[in-house]
Every structure is written in C-alpha cells, then in structure tokens.
Amino acid sequence: MITPEKWEKLHERLVKLEIMEADMEERFIRGSGKGGQKINKTSSCVQLMHAPSGIEIRCQKTRSQADNRYWARQDLCERIEEKVLGEKSAKQQVIEKIRRQKRRRSRRAKARMLDGKTKQGKKKRLRGPVRPED
Numbered sequence: 363m364i365t366p367e368k369w370e371k372l373h374e375r376l377v378k379l380e381i382m383e384a385d386m387e388e389r390f391i392r393g394s395g396k397g398g399q400k401i402n403k404t405s406s407c408v409q410l411m412h413a414p415s416g417i418e419i420r421c422q423k424t425r426s427q428a429d430n431r432y433w434a435r436q437d438l439c440e441r442i443e444e445k446v447l448g449e450k451s452a453k454q455q456v457i458e459k460i461r462r463q464k465r466r467r468s469r470r471a472k473a474r475m476l477d478g479k480t481k482q483g484k485k486k487r488l489r490g491p492v493r494p495e496d
Contacts, residue, residue, distance in 0.1 A: 364432045373441050380444070386438070387411040387433070393422040398451065400425070410434040417441050 376383075391457045393407035407422035408430040419441070421434035450458070467475070 363426070364429055367434065372435055372439070376435065379439060379442050381412065381438070381442065385413050386435075387413065388434075395422075406430060408434040410438055412442070415442060415445065417445075421429075427490075450473060485488055 388410045390405040391407050391409050392405050395399045406425055406427045406487040418438045419434045421430045423433050
C-alpha cells in the first residue's frame with residue numbers, strides 16, 4: 363500500500379518534470395510470468411504511455427493495481443530525468459557499478475596485476491632484518 367505522502371511526493375516530481383496526467387495514457391492489462399491463475403485472470407499490470415516523449419512503461423511489480431500505477435509513474439519519472447538531464451539515476455549507477463565489479467579481467471590485465479604484486483612482495487621481503495651468512 364502506497365501512502366498518500368508518497369503519492370504527493372510523486373505528484374510534485376511529475377510537476378517539476380512538467381509531466382501532465384493528460385499526456386499519459388494508462389491501460390490495465392493482464393500480467394505475465396509467475397503467479398499462476400491469479401496473474402492470468404486479473405488485470406493488475408499497468409501499461410503507461412507518455413505521448414510527448416514516446417516512452418512506454420509496463421509495471422507488474424506487485425499484485426495490486428494501485429501500487430503498480432504508482433511504480434509505473436515512478437519509472438516514468440526516472441526515464442524522463444535520465445533523458446532530460448542526461449544523468450543516470452542512482453539506481454542505474456548502482457547496477458552499473460555491480461556489473462563492473464563482476465566483470466572479469468582479461469588475461470593481460472591479470473598478468474600485469476600479478477607482476478605488480480610479485481614486485482611489491484620482493485620489495486617487502488628485502489625490508490626484513492639482515493641475516494648473517496654462515
């Protein structure tokens with residue numbers, strides 16, 4: 363259940379981005395994916411079309427139609443902000459950061475990294491106390 367305060371904040375965000383409710387065409391369609399008979403029978407998936415920008419959003423995050431209406435508008439705001447401001451949303455930045463972290467290094471990069479580590483290890487071994495030779 364989305365609180366009235368959240369709806370109010372979303373409305374302010376829509377006004378700030380100059381998105382009018384009249385520009386949005388909202389349809390309720392049947393969802394797809396897991397959920398069985400319930401998802402096949404109810405039209406809880408929200409399809410939101412923003413005519414001026416041509417952006418189409420489909421949202422079926424929850425089983426509630428009202429909640430999906432909120433989340434669809436939220437996604438629309440993020441997409442338009444990304445388009446207008448040219449900045450990626452914080453959520454998108456986190457996703458890209460994780461993707462970069464998971465990406466494997468190439469063989470050459472791995473070899474270069476290991477060479478640097480062995481050089482550093484040798485340097486540290488030389489810092490030890492001087493041992494007399496027998």
